[in-house]
Amino acid sequence: MNINATLLNYYQLCHRKMWLHYHAIRMEHTSEVVYEGKLIGEESYPFRADKNEELEISLPLENEKVVLTAKIDFFDAKRGIVHETKKSAAKEWAHVAQLQFYLYLLQKNGVEVSHGVIEYPKLRQTERVILGEADVLRIEASIEKIREVLEQEQCPLKLPISKCKTCSYFEFCWVGDE
Amino acid sequence: MKKSYYLFNPGRLSRKDNTLCFVPVDEDGNEGQPRYIPIEGVDNLYCFGSLDANSAMYNFLGKNHVSVHFFDYYEHYTGSFMAKEYLLAGKMQVEQTRHYLSDKKRMVVAKTLVEGAAFNMSKNLKYYQGRGKDVAKQLGQIDSFTPLIANAGGISELMGIEGNIRQAYYGAFGEIINDFDMGNRSKQPPQNEVNALISFGNMMCYTVCLDQIYHTQLNPTISFLHEPGARRYSLALDLSEIFKPMLVDRTIFTVLNKKQLQASDFRQDINRCVLKEGAKKVFVQAFEERLKETFKHRSLGRSVSYKHLVKLECYKLQKHLLGMEVYKPFKMMW
Ligand code: SF4
Numbered sequence: 034m035n036i037n038a039t040l041l042n043y044y045q046l047c048h049r050k051m052w053l054h055y056h057a058i059r060m061e062h063t064s065e066v067v068y069e070g071k072l073i074g075e076e077s078y079p080f081r082a083d084k085n086e087e088l089e090i091s092l093p094l095e096n097e098k099v100v101l102t103a104k105i106d107f108f109d110a111k112r113g114i115v116h117e118t119k120k121s122a123a124k125e126w127a128h129v130a131q132l133q134f135y136l137y138l139l140q141k142n143g144v145e146v147s148h149g150v151i152e153y154p155k156l157r158q159t160e161r162v163i164l165g166e167a168d169v170l171r172i173e174a175s176i177e178k179i180r181e182v183l184e185q186e187q188c189p190l191k192l193p194i195s196k197c198k199t200c201s202y203f204e205f206c207w208v209g210d211e
Numbered sequence: 212m213k214k215s216y217y218l219f220n221p222g223r224l225s226r227k228d229n230t231l232c233f234v235p236v237d238e239d240g241n242e243g244q245p246r247y248i249p250i251e252g253v254d255n256l257y258c259f260g261s262l263d264a265n266s267a268m269y270n271f272l273g274k275n276h277v278s279v280h281f282f283d284y285y286e287h288y289t290g291s292f293m294a295k296e297y298l299l300a301g302k303m304q305v306e307q308t309r310h311y312l313s314d315k316k317r318m319v320v321a322k323t324l325v326e327g328a329a330f331n332m333s334k335n336l337k338y339y340q341g342r343g344k345d346v347a348k349q350l351g352q353i354d355s356f357t358p359l360i361a362n363a364g365g366i367s368e369l370m371g372i373e374g375n376i377r378q379a380y381y382g383a384f385g386e387i388i389n390d391f392d393m394g395n396r397s398k399q400p401p402q403n404e405v406n407a408l409i410s411f412g413n414m415m416c417y418t419v420c421l422d423q424i425y426h427t428q429l430n431p432t433i434s435f436l437h438e439p440g441a442r443r444y445s446l447a448l449d450l451s452e453i454f455k456p457m458l459v460d461r462t463i464f465t466v467l468n469k470k471q472l473q474a475s476d477f478r479q480d481i482n483r484c485v486l487k488e489g490a491k492k493v494f495v496q497a498f499e500e501r502l503k504e505t506f507k508h509r510s511l512g513r514s515v516s517y518k519h520l521v522k523l524e525c526y527k528l529q530k531h532l533l534g535m536e537v538y539k540p541f542k543m544m545w
Pocket of ligand 1: 046047048050054190191192196197198201202203204206207
């Protein structure tokens with residue numbers, strides 16, 4: 034079982050969303066937002082076109098049944114800084130959590146890390162992210178819970194509809210018998 | 212919003228950067244005015260005339276998940292170009308197969324499909340009954356067959372019941388349609404105008420279902436009511452049962468009763484009735500408009516088009532197969 038930052042993010046949003054995504058029942062192809070996101074990732078910082086800075090990293094957990102994986106867009110190995118660009122017009126907790134997950138993976142792999150930086154081109158702002166001890170515990174607890182949910186045969190229940198309005202699975206989850 | 216494009220004229224389709232270029236070619240080989248279609252706006256292509264194209268064009272379409280559906284001179288659907296499967300989901304495939312392999316599970320889905328189809332057929336008749344058409348006899352027949360669905364012991368028995376319902380239903384067409392007779396349903400080849408339109412419309416409905424299935428993780432070749440292999444994409448046959456009354460039959464009633472199509476729009480070939488070129492265009496346009504029509508979806512509280520409704524039906528089927536929610540077919544409410 035591979036667990037990545039997307040699953041971690043979905044775990045915090047909705048267990049059902051995470052379960053469906055993990056089983057490749059995906060809706061992102063219907064969403065324009067993702068497409069836009071891709072473009073910004075590719076074009077905002079053309080000087081980083083050097084793909085050597087990209088980093089794929091993984092970490093098998095003890096039982097080897099679970100492997101944590103990440104694709105880091107830009108890692109400055111000299112200074113130990115992870116960079117991430119977000120097209121979002123607002124800062125989000127999920128962005129921080131994603132970077133902390135990257136820092137955690139690097140650290141566990143014995144890589145010297147300092148901190149992470151999230152760039153918000155639309156806001157013309159950056160956010161500095163560090164990985165504290167409490168964060169490490171939180172990440173480890175989450176991973177354990179994620180594994181439990183993903184191992185379920187059954188898809189988890191829906192959230193209250195008020196939380197679903199902007200979710201890409203909205204129609205999938207809420208279409209009933211009309 | 213992506214659109215379907217219908218190519219009625221023969222011509223050459225090619226890729227020009229990120230755009231499709233269609234150059235019509237007339238009988239003498241003279242090229243007409245080229246037409247450019249940006250790929251982002253293309254949902255799929257329907258090809259009625261002969262098409263010249265090279266593999267670069269198909270690669271381009273494939274990358275953009277655009278399908279091409281082909282029809283021959285007699286408006287037969289002859290096949291589709293489908294881009295390589297792009298939404299694979301192991302769990303979904305396994306569960307879909309499991310439901311096909313278990314007689315019990317398969318029957319549950321198959322019966323639901325037939326029940327939905329029967330409901331929508333009788334809804335159509337009731338609609339026209341409300342407008343003064345005398346279809347009481349056929350409605351009575353459908354009502355007497357419908358309860359048998361639940362007790363059907365196997366697929367062939369179920370298909371038999373479905374056939375009886377459909378026969379009763381088609382028996383009412385002569386009453387609903389003003390100036391044309393339907394006679395018996397004759398498929399291969401269709402003997403009269405109404406039969407020709409039904410065959411043509413059903414193929415259009417099949418391709419719509421196929422397109423929508425393609426944009427989900429369902430496997431279009433594994434079906435429940437129809438035997439896989441009845442057609443390559445037999446799940447599209449299953450789904451169209453639900454939608455034919457609403458999408459095809461209603462369109463037929465409209466174009467004939469509003470006299471958008473008349474006897475002169477058809478031609479009697481050796482042993483079949485054929486839609487003339489103009490008739491195909493009229494029908495396709497009416498069908499397209501039907502697909503675009505929107506209504507307020509009750510459980511979603513959003514406005515959705517009939518075309519999108521087919522996709523939503525796929526979601527419901529997926530949820531059933533994943534054991535999340537029992538599948539209830541779309542039922543026409545008006
Ligand atoms: S629509 Fe609601 S229940 Fe469904 S995945 Fe999204 S958030 Fe979860």
